Amino acid sequence: MLTVEAIHTYYGKSHILHGVSLEVRPGEVVGLLGRNGVGKSTTLKTIMGLIHPTEGRIVFEGQPIARTAPHRLARLGIGYVPEDRRIFRLLTVMENLRTGLDRRGVTEERRNILLDKVYQSFPVLAERRYQAGGTLSGGEQQMLAIARAMMLEPKIILLDEPTEGLMPKMVAQIREIIGLLHRESVAILLVEQNVPLTLEVSDRIYIMEKGVVRHHAAAAALRSDDSVIHQYLGV
Amino acid sequence: MSAPRSSSGYWMGFAIVLALLAAAPLVLPEFWRRFVTEILIWGLLAMSSDILIGYTGMISFGHSAFFGLGMYGAAAALLTVRPPNLWLALLYGLIGAGVIAAFVAYFATRLRDIYFAITTLVFSQIFYVIIFTWTEVTGGENGLTFRQPPFSVPAVLSVPFTPVTLHWFVLAVVALSYLLLRRITQSPFGMVLQSIRENEPRTRAIGYHVERYKIVAVMLSGLFAGLAGVLYAVQNKFAAPDFVFFLISGEVVIFNVMGGMGTLVGPVAGAAFFLLLREVFSRFFTEYYLIPVGVIFTLMVVFMPQGLLGFLRRRLNQ
Amino acid sequence: MAEQLLIQLLIGLSSGMILALVASGLTLIFGIMDVVNFAHGELFMLGAYMGTTVLVTTGSFWLALLGASVAIALLGAALQITTLRPLVGRDPLTTILATFGISLVLQNYALWQYGPVARKIQEPITSQFQFFHIQFPWYRIVIAILSAAIIGALWLFLKYGKYGIWIRATTQDRIMASAMGIPVPLVHTAVFAIGSAMAAASGVLFGPLVGVNHAMGLDWILKAFIVVVVGGMGNLGGSILASLFVSLLEAFASLWVSPAQAVIVSFVVLILTLLFRPTGLFVPTPK
Numbered sequence: 106m107l108t109v110e111a112i113h114t115y116y117g118k119s120h121i122l123h124g125v126s127l128e129v130r131p132g133e134v135v136g137l138l139g140r141n142g143v144g145k146s147t148t149l150k151t152i153m154g155l156i157h158p159t160e161g162r163i164v165f166e167g168q169p170i171a172r173t174a175p176h177r178l179a180r181l182g183i184g185y186v187p188e189d190r191r192i193f194r195l196l197t198v199m200e201n202l203r204t205g206l207d208r209r210g211v212t213e214e215r216r217n218i219l220l221d222k223v224y225q226s227f228p229v230l231a232e233r234r235y236q237a238g239g240t241l242s243g244g245e246q247q248m249l250a251i252a253r254a255m256m257l258e259p260k261i262i263l264l265d266e267p268t269e270g271l272m273p274k275m276v277a278q279i280r281e282i283i284g285l286l287h288r289e290s291v292a293i294l295l296v297e298q299n300v301p302l303t304l305e306v307s308d309r310i311y312i313m314e315k316g317v318v319r320h321h322a323a324a325a326a327l328r329s330d331d332s333v334i335h336q337y338l339g340v
Numbered sequence: 341m342s343a344p345r346s347s348s349g350y351w352m353g354f355a356i357v358l359a360l361l362a363a364a365p366l367v368l369p370e371f372w373r374r375f376v377t378e379i380l381i382w383g384l385l386a387m388s389s390d391i392l393i394g395y396t397g398m399i400s401f402g403h404s405a406f407f408g409l410g411m412y413g414a415a416a417a418l419l420t421v422r423p424p425n426l427w428l429a430l431l432y433g434l435i436g437a438g439v440i441a442a443f444v445a446y447f448a449t450r451l452r453d454i455y456f457a458i459t460t461l462v463f464s465q466i467f468y469v470i471i472f473t474w475t476e477v478t479g480g481e482n483g484l485t486f487r488q489p490p491f492s493v494p495a496v497l498s499v500p501f502t503p504v505t506l507h508w509f510v511l512a513v514v515a516l517s518y519l520l521l522r523r524i525t526q527s528p529f530g531m532v533l534q535s536i537r538e539n540e541p542r543t544r545a546i547g548y549h550v551e552r553y554k555i556v557a558v559m560l561s562g563l564f565a566g567l568a569g570v571l572y573a574v575q576n577k578f579a580a581p582d583f584v585f586f587l588i589s590g591e592v593v594i595f596n597v598m599g600g601m602g603t604l605v606g607p608v609a610g611a612a613f614f615l616l617l618r619e620v621f622s623r624f625f626t627e628y629y630l631i632p633v634g635v636i637f638t639l640m641v642v643f644m645p646q647g648l649l650g651f652l653r654r655r656l657n658q
Numbered sequence: 659m660a661e662q663l664l665i666q667l668l669i670g671l672s673s674g675m676i677l678a679l680v681a682s683g684l685t686l687i688f689g690i691m692d693v694v695n696f697a698h699g700e701l702f703m704l705g706a707y708m709g710t711t712v713l714v715t716t717g718s719f720w721l722a723l724l725g726a727s728v729a730i731a732l733l734g735a736a737l738q739i740t741t742l743r744p745l746v747g748r749d750p751l752t753t754i755l756a757t758f759g760i761s762l763v764l765q766n767y768a769l770w771q772y773g774p775v776a777r778k779i780q781e782p783i784t785s786q787f788q789f790f791h792i793q794f795p796w797y798r799i800v801i802a803i804l805s806a807a808i809i810g811a812l813w814l815f816l817k818y819g820k821y822g823i824w825i826r827a828t829t830q831d832r833i834m835a836s837a838m839g840i841p842v843p844l845v846h847t848a849v850f851a852i853g854s855a856m857a858a859a860s861g862v863l864f865g866p867l868v869g870v871n872h873a874m875g876l877d878w879i880l881k882a883f884i885v886v887v888v889g890g891m892g893n894l895g896g897s898i899l900a901s902l903f904v905s906l907l908e909a910f911a912s913l914w915v916s917p918a919q920a921v922i923v924s925f926v927v928l929i930l931t932l933l934f935r936p937t938g939l940f941v942p943t944p945k
Contacts, residue, residue, distance in 0.1 A: 175836040176836045176839050187834065397751070399754060454754060455887065457754055462883070462884060466922060469922055593758065630763070631766045638760055641745075
């Protein structure tokens with residue numbers, strides 16, 4: 106469904122991605138692991154069209170998207186949950202959700218279904234729906250960021266370090282949400298520092314080092330043999 | 341900016357341009373002789389603002405204030421002191437522009453980017469309003485007229501200017517100013533200014549006292565703009581509020597953009613280009629010449645941000 | 659004396675509301691795309707001229723108000739697409755330069771098209787009411803109310819409208835907005851058009867008070883710049899308050915000095931603001 110072929114990405118003059126390739130199949134959870142600064146977030150940003158790759162191809166459902174504007178990608182069905190969450194701080198929770206809901210072709214009925222679903226999964230968001238996004242706690246903002254992406258009814262969600270800085274209870278909740286999305290056949294490309302969580306929820310794993318993918322395996326294989334993880338991540 | 345290919349080549353070029361400019365009044369007809377002298381004066385004004393716009397990254401929309409105060413300062417000296425003295429006019433003009441520059445510099449330390457641009461614009465309008473309405477002192481709308489001072493060396497000689505000798509005088513002042521400004525911009529001080537332009541917080545973090553550098557930059561810029569004002573007053577024998585008005589500041593910005601910011605020579609070329617455009621377009625569009633000039637300017641901002649000089653340089657390097 | 663103050667209060671409030679209308683557009687545009695629109699005063703001026711044209715052809719002031727706003731909105735959209743869109747990602751200062759270039763063209767176009775003689779817009783309401791010892795024109799009151807209504811409509815639109823939420827989201831985080839499917843370039847163009855329409859509407863409303871001439875843009879852009887800075891860049895409520903504040907001060911000052919000198923009052927307000935509260939008078943804490 107999503108294929109990334111040998112992309113090279115620059116930030117100004119610094120060369121971040123040196124030919125990254127990976128693939129996500131429909132409904133699959135794919136983990137992207139690696140130490141800090143190896144280009145995991147940049148890979149997601151490049152897929153989302155926030156930075157354009159200088160070389161390489163990105164194909165989503167048969168369509169080349171390496172030069173497509175982010176708002177078109179969102180409409181094609183790619184949801185993005187950035188590392189720093191990027192909640193619209195002055196918008197209420199409801200308005201944050203509306204940024205993804207106010208699309209063409211969303212009926213009133215459909216809106217309510219979508220809203221009900223996230224309010225059920227994240228009761229705290231329902232409580233705070235008229236509160237400004239900036240006043241939420243870190244964990245609540247993370248929920249909102251994911252819920253907001255879900256409003257787009259995406260086929261795939263790019264999830265960038267969703268558990269970073271969260272309390273264990275919140276981490277558990279994030280794990281549940283990933284499970285929920287998985288059951289609904291939403292594909293996920295998950296970037297994480299939390300290795301056990303990633304191994305647990307993912308179907309397949311890519312491991313990055315210095316701007317390239319070094320290793321690729323089924324999550325189950327890595328769960329039973331931790332030498333690879335140890336080699337690349339030192340844990 | 342970038343070092344010339346060889347130092348001797350640079351000085352050769354400089355000498356040739358200087359010689360051509362010196363010879364110009366001897367061969368050109370009256371109208372064009374005046375034209376070249378004016379280009380030199382506006383070129384000096386353009387260079388002065390380049391210190392801020394091109395080197396420090398502060399867009400001044402108020403250079404007319406410095407220029408105008410230079411004119412009125414010269415006027416004050418020429419009207420109050422008998423016999424009129426060129427050097428005193430210069431001194432008064434520089435004091436006038438310097439005082440204003442100190443005032444602006446004080447604020448400049450606190451302001452960045454658009455705030456600086458807007459504030460310089462507002463300041464220049466304040467001085468415009470004051471000069472325009474304070475008729476008893478400034479002559480109000482009509483301005484002040486006076487006689488041209490002779491060229492003098494105290495106790496040695498005093499000869500009235502002819503158009504040709506005036507041109508040479510202006511050329512000498514502008515050439516010296518250019519050399520001085522070039523030296524300043526290539527000095528460690530100039531490097532710090534450029535570093536402020538590139539990244540102000542980082543420059544501060546390295547330990548430079550950014551505020552002091554900005555104050556000095558504004559003062560320098562204001563003084564050279566005032567010098568241009570004095571020259572213009574001496575050439576034209578009047579000082580008028582029109583020259584404190586925003587339009588002049590706007591033209592200065594145009595000179596910089598057209599010629600190429602941050603190159604010193606560029607803005608002079610920009611001034612020449614602008615005045616030529618005005619000359620040519622006024623023949624077709626009369627007083628509406630700013631329509632095509634404005635279009636060209638806007639296109640250059642968008643498509644040729646390096647200005648004429650940068651564009652030519654890139655072409656030559658290809 | 660108290661009567662004089664009350665009269666100046668009314669005058670200051672009505673001019674202040676027009677200024678607020680101009681400044682709202684300017685600050686809206688700055689807030690969302692970091693563009694300091696130097697040509698905003700020219701859009702005000704062209705709006706007023708456009709108003710005279712429509713008024714002459716249709717005879718209706720209200721049609722003139724509407725027609726000028728729509729025409730200038732289209733002009734604004736065209737300018738944004740051709741000139742500002744290519745500058746996205748470049749130093750924000752280049753947008754000042756580009757819009758300055760546009761202002762030169764527009765101002766001289768107006769001079770060429772309409773000539774140097776000021777044109778008059780006939781006010782739609784000529785009746786007056788007795789206010790102490792003078793006859794005060796109802797029209798000034800109407801201006802204040804209309805301006806307030808337009809600003810109020812803008813506020814409601816931003817607060818509740820679908821596209822209003824798009825605009826606010828884009829203002830806060832352009833990149834995330836685009837990742838949520840909001841067509842950011844289109845939103846920018848639309849906001850520029852809205853700001854332009856507001857400038858044009860103010861021009862038409864103000865026209866009857868002084869007459870329309872090609873140089874009026876500079877005065878207004880200066881004043882609008884001042885109140886936008888005094889109110890806090892990009893802060894809509896702040897620039898409205900600052901507009902009223904500055905206009906009232908100017909109105910009161912003109913009791914003692916000539917109108918030309920009263921302008922200096924607003925300059926002084928700006929200087930004091932920059933000295934003591936560079937983030938703006940009406941911003942509680944910088945965000």
